[in-house]
Amino acid sequence: MKVELFIPCFIDQIYPETAFSTVKLLQKAGCEVIYNPKQTCCGQPAYHAGFWDEAKKIGLKFLRDFSEDHYIVSPSASCTEMIKNGYDDLFTNSTVHNRCRNIQSNIYELTDFLVNVLKKDYFGAELVGTAIYHDSCAALGEYKMKEEPRQLLAQVGGLEIVSMHEQDACYGFGGTFSVKFEGISAAIAEQKVQKAMAVKADYIISTDSSCLFQIQGYIDKHQLPIKTKHIADVLTSGWANI
Structure with a gap:
């Protein structure tokens, strides 16, 4: 194909x-x-x-x-x-x-x-740790997609997906929103990252790099022990000869 x-x-x-x-x-x-x-x-x-x-x-x-x-x-x-x-x-x-x-x-x-x-959900990926899956506003609200990323992540060896309070709330990026309302945007990111850390997540995973960019900015600024990863990078983790 x-x-x-x-x-x-x-x-x-x-x-x-x-x-x-x-x-x-x-x-x-x-x-x-x-x-x-x-x-x-x-x-x-x-x-x-x-x-x-x-x-x-x-x-x-x-x-x-x-x-x-x-x-x-x-x-x-x-x-x-x-x-x-x-x-x-x-x-x-x-x-x-x-x-x-x-x-x-x-x-x-x-x-x-x-x-x-393609009807495929297993790609032989391995990533040891605990993660939160973040539903972006576009993915969940407009694209109407929820289960597909979770189905794929469930097949990643060593990875445990956990839930947190207000799982599907926004991370505060919103395109120009993060520029026009920087203080509000940063406060939303802070709240969400702290909730992810409260359930001892090692990673925050999403289908949207714009959300991850916003989250990683807060993480880097405050030097927090948690990382963001796009789901495509997770699904190729642990491959030999990449």
């Missing part, structure tokens, strides 16, 4: 290792991965900031950069949700309406694709 890979801005610029982990996972699952180096952003930052004309320009480039012929997979529920839902606002009844609909039906967040399309 050929799949096209969409790597969001956050991962491209800050967490490139997560992109490579995604490629390795898809290849191990039997996929031929196609990457278009001309790809850029999906337009989500401009869209959520209210700059829809600018978001349309970026979105049109996205629709040109990807084909209608293959599955498109991305290690980000947030960006995938933007294309699946946000593009309705930008391109419904436009000249690219049909192309947009076809691409929307083809694009999947990574864990959704692995579990529900």
Whole structure:
């Protein structure tokens, strides 16, 4: 199966290792991965900031950069949700309406694709420790995904997933929210990290690197004994000859 890979801005610029982990996972699952180096952003930052004309320009480039012929997979529920839902606002009844609909039906967040399309949940990963799985607002609220990441993490050798109080609450990133309301954003992150540490978690895992960026910033600032990991990096942990 050929799949096209969409790597969001956050991962491209800050967490490139997560992109490579995604490629390795898809290849191990039997996929031929196609990457278009001309790809850029999906337009989500401009869209959520209210700059829809600018978001349309970026979105049109996205629709040109990807084909209608293959599955498109991305290690980000947030960006995938933007294309699946946000593009309705930008391109419904436009000249690219049909192309947009076809691409929307083809694009999947990574864990959704692995579990529900490829029907695979075991990749031989090993990571010793205890972890919290963080449902990003986009993954849980808009993408409507909850069980798929947990199903995959349950197959990771040595890893125990534990729950904490207010498990599905936001970590305070919210894109421009963290810039406009820095104090509130930091306080939310502090509260969530402290609750994760209260249940003795070694890791906080998520499908969204933007959430992890926010959390890791608080952890680094206060030098706390807990780490963040994208689920793609967890699912390739412990592999030999990577």
